[in-house]
Amino acid sequence: xxxxxxxxxxxxxxxxxDFPEDFRYVLGLQEAVAVGMADGFAQASGTxxxxxxxxxxxxxxxxxxxxxAQANHTPLLVTAGQQARELxxxxxxxxxxxxxxxxxxxxxxxxxPPRAADVPLALARAIHLADTxxxxxxxxxxPMDDWDAExxxxxxxxxxxxxVTAASGPDPDAMNALARRLEAASNPVFVAGPDVDAxxxxxxxxxxxxxxxxxxxxxxxxxxxRLGFPxxxxxxxxxxxxxxxxxxDTLKGRDLVLVVGSSVFPYYPNIPGELLPAGAELVQIxxxxxxxxxxxxxxxxxxxxxxxxLHLLGAVGESSRDPGESLPEPVPGEETDPxxxxxxxxxxREAFPEDGIVVLEAPxxxxxxxxxxxxxxxxxxxxxxxxxxxxxxxxxxxxxxxxPGRRVICVVGEGSxxxxxxxxxxxxxxxxxxxxxxxxxxxxxxxKWFSEIEGVTGVPGLDLPSLGCTTVAEGYGVRAxxxxxxxxxxxxxLRDAIEAEEPRLVETPxxxxxxxx
Ligand SMILES: Cc1ncc(C[n+]2csc(CCOP(=O)(O)OP(=O)(O)O)c2C)c(N)n1
Numbered sequence: 001x002x003x004x005x006x007x008x009x010x011x012x013x014x015x016x017x018d019f020p021e022d023f024r025y026v027l028g029l030q031e032a033v034a035v036g037m038a039d040g041f042a043q044a045s046g047t048x049x050x051x052x053x054x055x056x057x058x059x060x061x062x063x064x065x066x067x068x069a070q071a072n073h074t075p076l077l078v079t080a081g082q083q084a085r086e087l088x089x090x091x092x093x094x095x096x097x098x099x100x101x102x103x104x105x106x107x108x109x110x111x112x113p114p115r116a117a118d119v120p121l122a123l124a125r126a127i128h129l130a131d132t133x134x135x136x137x138x139x140x141x142x143p144m145d146d147w148d149a150e151x152x153x154x155x156x157x158x159x160x161x162x163x164v165t166a167a168s169g170p171d172p173d174a175m176n177a178l179a180r181r182l183e184a185a186s187n188p189v190f191v192a193g194p195d196v197d198a199x200x201x202x203x204x205x206x207x208x209x210x211x212x213x214x215x216x217x218x219x220x221x222x223x224x225x226r227l228g229f230p231x232x233x234x235x236x237x238x239x240x241x242x243x244x245x246x247x248x249d250t251l252k253g254r255d256l257v258l259v260v261g262s263s264v265f266p267y268y269p270n271i272p273g274e275l276l277p278a279g280a281e282l283v284q285i286x287x288x289x290x291x292x293x294x295x296x297x298x299x300x301x302x303x304x305x306x307x308x309x310l311h312l313l314g315a316v317g318e319s320s321r322d323p324g325e326s327l328p329e330p331v332p333g334e335e336t337d338p339x340x341x342x343x344x345x346x347x348x349r350e351a352f353p354e355d356g357i358v359v360l361e362a363p364x365x366x367x368x369x370x371x372x373x374x375x376x377x378x379x380x381x382x383x384x385x386x387x388x389x390x391x392x393x394x395x396x397x398x399x400x401x402x403x404p405g406r407r408v409i410c411v412v413g414e415g416s417x418x419x420x421x422x423x424x425x426x427x428x429x430x431x432x433x434x435x436x437x438x439x440x441x442x443x444x445x446x447x448k449w450f451s452e453i454e455g456v457t458g459v460p461g462l463d464l465p466s467l468g469c470t471t472v473a474e475g476y477g478v479r480a481x482x483x484x485x486x487x488x489x490x491x492x493x494l495r496d497a498i499e500a501e502e503p504r505l506v507e508t509p510x511x512x513x514x515x516x517x
Contacts, residue, residue, distance in 0.1 A: 002022060003026060003041060003049075004025050004026070004052055005035070005049070006052035007054055007058060008052070009081065010081075010144075011055045011081030012052055012081040014144050014147035015079075015142065015147055016052075026397075026430055027426065028394070028426055029425055030061060032394065032419070033065075033394040033420050033422050033426065034052075034053065034062065035053075035062040035065035036065045036068070036390060036391050036393075036395050036398065036423070037051075037398035037426060038069075038398060039065065039074045039395050039398060040359065040396060040398030041398035042075055042398075043074055043225075043226070043395075044399040048075040048076065048127050049075065050077045050079070051079070053079070053080040055080055055094050055095075055096045056080075056097075059139075063103065063106065064390060066078060066103055067388050068385070068391045071384070071386030073194070073225075075135040076136070076138070077130055077137075078107065078140075079123070079140050080139070081141075081142060082143040082144060083096070083144065088143065096141060099112045103137075103139045107136065107138055109125070110138075111139065117152045119140075119146050120151050120159050121159050124162065126138035126139065131164070131166065132164065133166055133167075167199075167307060168304060169308070169311070170302065170304070170308040170311065171303070175301065176315055178258075178301065179315035181256060181283070182258065182312070183212075183316055186321075187253055188254065188255065189254045189257055189258070190214040191240065191259040192218055193219045193261035194224050195228070195288075196226075196229065196261040196305055196309075197227055197261075197379060198226060199261065199287065199304060199306045200378075201260075201261070201305050201306035201310075202229070202378035203378075204313055205229055205309055206229065208309055208312055209229070209233075210235070211313065211316060211317075213321040214323060215237045216229045216236050217236075217240050218236075218238070220242035220266050221239050221242065221370060223267075224262070224266065224385060225384065226382060227381045228261050228262075231375055232376040233376065235323050237327065242267055242269065243267055243273075245272055245273025246273070248275060249273065249277070251277050254277070255279055255280060256282075257298070258283055259285070259298075260286075261305045263286070264282065264291070264297070264298060264300075266385065269450070269454075275296055276298070283299050283301065284298055285303070285305060287305055330346065330374065330517070332347075332487060333517070337486065338486075338510055338511050339511065340515055341365035341510050342515045343486075344439055344490060344510050345371075345515070347487045347490040348373065348411065349373050351494035352373060352409070355407075356406065356407050356498070357399055357406050357407070358380065358382070358408075358410075358411060359381075359383075359395050359408060359411070360382070361389065361393070362412055364445035364449065364515055365411070365515045366383075367514075367515065367517070369411055382399055389416045389419040389420075391420070392411075392412045392416055392417070393412055393416075393419075393423040396434055397426050400427070400434045401430060401432060404432075408432075408433075408434050408435070412437070412438055413438070413445075414441070414507070417469055421469070422476070424436070424473050424478045427478060428478050431502060433503065435500075435504055435505075436473075436478075437494065437506050439508065439510045440509050440510065441513075442465055442509075442512065443464055447462050468482070468507060469505060470505065470507050473505040478504065478505050479500075479502070479503075481493050481497070481505070481506050484508070484509065493506045
C-alpha cells in the first residue's frame, strides 16, 4: 500500500509531512474523486486502496463514492484527519464531532482510536477487515496531533507485516451435493457475477461451463461491477434483465440456476413476477454471508468463489449436453445523424485494443457497450455496482494508474461526467494515457426511459442543453476532440486517442434513446 489518494487539509498535513519518497500521493481535487480513484486502483491492482480525506466535510463529500466502494466489494482503507485531541471537546473548527458515526452504514468498521498509541493497530485492523470477505471500505479517524506521538515500538513492530489470509473454502459436503445436482440437471444454467473476476476465478468458471456444457449468463448489468465470464465465448447467452419478472421469464425452462459470485439478484426497477420460473431451483455460491442470507429464494453456499469453483470442477464429469445456440455477431445498426449509442459502441469495438479495459458510466448505452464489445478477458471491465454517478471518470484514473501497461477507455455520458469532472485534471497531472469517450445526448436519457416505466409524466430537470465536455477538458489540461462526422470518424478519433501517451477526451453527439444492442 504505497499509493495514497487524497485531498489534503490542515488536519491531514501532519500525516503527510515528510512523505516517504517510495510512496506516491495522488491528488484528487474533490473527495468523491479521490475515493473513486482509490476504488478503481484497489480493484484493478488487487490490493487494498488507501484514500485520505479532510475531516468532516471531506468525508461528507466522499460518501457517495464510499457507497459505491461498498457495493463494489472494494477493499479500501479510508482515513480522515481530525482536530487535535485537546480541542475536540470544546469543538474547535473542523472537529468531526462524531467521526465514527458519519460513514457508519457504508463501511465495515468505523473507528477513532482512543489514544495516539492505538493508531498503528487501528490502521492495521481496518486494512485487514477491508480485505476480508465480503471486502469493503473501513474507516479510521486520526486526530492531527497523534502524528507527533511516539508509536509504541513493540505493538507497531508486531503489527506491521502481519498477514491475514481469509479465503475460506465452502463446505465440501454441500459442494459434492451440488455437483450431483448439476450433473443430474437436464437444463441447467450458469450465472456469472462480479466476484468471479475479483477472486481470480475467471478461468475456473470457463472450465466448469465447458466441462458441463452450460449456457452462461451475466448477472444484471446495473448491479454487476465486473464481468465473471467472457462475453465472446460460444456458451455466453447474454445479460439477465434487472427486474424480478423479466429475469424469471428469461430463465423459463431451466431446472437448475447456478449463480456464482453475486447477490441473488441485483434487481433494479420494480417489475414484479415469480422469483423463479416453475420447475427451476437455484443455488448461489458467494463469499459474502450477507448476500447468502438476504437472497429471497434458492440455496446458498458461502465460501471463496475460486475455491468453490475448483471443488465443483473436480467433482463433476464431462457432460454432453447441448448448451444451445451462440449469440449472433454484433452489428452497428442503422446510420443516423447523430449516430446511435449502438453505432458509437460499434466504433469503439473497432478501435478497441486487445488488452483494453473499459470503465463504464453511460447509462443509456450500457447494454449497447456490453453487447457490442463482448469483453472476453478478466480484469477488463469496471462499473459502479451501487449506481452512484461519479465512479466512472474517477475510477478510470485509478484503474489506469494500477494498470499502466494496458489502455483504459472510460465511456461516460455527458451527464455522468459532471459528477467527477475534476478527475480529468488528475488524469493529466499523473500522466495517465487514459481515453475518455463522452456520449452526448443532451439529456438524462435513462431517466426519461424510467419515467415511462414508472408511468410518470411532467418531470422537470431531465434535459441538458449546451452541456459539452471538450472545453472543460482543455481547462483541466486534457486535449479534447469533438467528433461530428459519424461512426467512421469516431473510429479514427478513438484510435488516435488510444495510441496517445497522455490522456485524451473524445466527445460525440449521440441520438437520445436507450441503446440495448
Ligand atoms: C450520484 C447520483 N446522482 C443522481 C443519479 C441519478 N441518475 C441516474 S442516471 C442519471 C442520468 C445520467 O445522464 P447521462 O450520463 O447523460 O446518461 P444518459 O442517461 O443520457 O445515457 C442520473 C442523474 C445517480 N445515479 N447518482
